Amino acid sequence: MTSARPAARPAPARPRPRPAARPAARRRKKRRGRMAGLWAPLLVVVVAVVGLSWDTDTQGVPPVAGRCSVAGSALTLTNEQAANAATIAAVARSRGLPARATVIALATAQQESRLRNLDYGDRDSLGLFQQRPSQGWGTEAQVQDPVYATGKFLDGLVEVPGWETGDLTLVADAVQRSAFPLAYRQWTEMAETLAGALQSEAPAALSCTFSPPDAAGPVDDRAAAVAEAVRGEAGPPTVAAGGVITVADAAWPEVTWAVAHAQRLQLSQVRFADWTWTPDIGWQQNTGQDAGALVLQLST
Template structure:
């Protein structure tokens, strides 16, 4: 709490008469080092609680590292949307896929996703920015000082998209209003008409990310040499899938399988995030994608969305 403008409190001075009498020095001599037997500073029993605390902290850190998702990497790939002239960076495709996934999980119509994607394109070109006007941050350039959340929250794409949708559904008649009017009612931009110019891009992206068919999004990149234990990476990928898609996953050796009810939108989401997740293939319903060859036929296998990790 700020103390600017507050009245200073008077300092109470203690007189000598109020001081307690000086204590006589003890005649007992303390052992050198301040402790008894064992390590200097105390017995081994006095150190035991600190050791247990340290073990617990290390365990929590390891758990977070194993479940919080893959380590951030610099994305170098590019993506195209079939039947359009759209080309996106891997970062933009991943951001768009997350925004669409959050909308689907919330049961919102495609119109909501279109408005959200157009907004993110205007605010950040669908990049998770760590800077902006004043304290604006993230995909939607949300300001922590205006109640959108902490800096860590508004730079979390899942949280940021959820905050935008929360605001959008509170706008009266958002489903039928002009895109730019609905977006600005949430964002309160200094340029309220700016969102409309991204309507066509947002509609094409939404159609590709929510289509119930293969090959609508194709991303290519050179697979890097993976790092870390394979089992830990599988667990991390499963955690990301469950958080963003709300889907049930099964961890296999070197792969994550997703409930087939998730369908093609989940396979498309996985392709958009493949470089971030370190995937070497995505397969579903007789089709398979790889980062080098793109989409093609695949041998019949389990009727699940299968995310195979690089090894």
């Protein structure tokens, strides 16, 4: 469909000749020119500094209730993004892969879906990694299972020659075959920061806050489903009455996984060593108290 061409604009009036600039005016113009030249690189520096204060969804949003934050960083995520990122790290960890695998997987999922388990995409692309069932990645249900989708991505990753040290964006694209092969590189710093927190042995590297909804169903009925999720990504659980789940052989990466999934699993408390996490406050250290294991308390 063609559109009508706009009427031609009248030619602008010829400007009147301006008097020659006085020497002082010419000097002021030169100074303004020099200042403009100084401002340009300064603005680049300012933009670069501001660019370090990002989150994975919206630039410059500070940590607030209903979000997750990485200690010592400006990085914040939604609870959904944190849960998906924690699953990616858990699957890579369960395979004994180095931290580099988690970094590449996180950067890829961030570019493909913003770390969301999407039920739509380009053509038949779905899930965290926008994998296409028609291209052999799995069924629609499988590629929307974050554990399965991460596993399939890692299957492809370890087949890329030199993936451990190669350029992140080239390695990621070797798996994804993206129409925008250089787009993954922009998330390198974000992925390294997030992977570091998810794999850290330091206390309270990731904290999430949210307003707990009303518990959906009897706590002991829900505990069985939560225990299965824990078994698959954090270790063998023990379930006790009242919605208490214990993981004896756990370390801080498993604890961080639990906090990242707390909203989804309806957890009201996570305890490990002398630290306690709650959804309204976050982490608190209780000197002299030792949980002795990872203890999860479901909302009642």
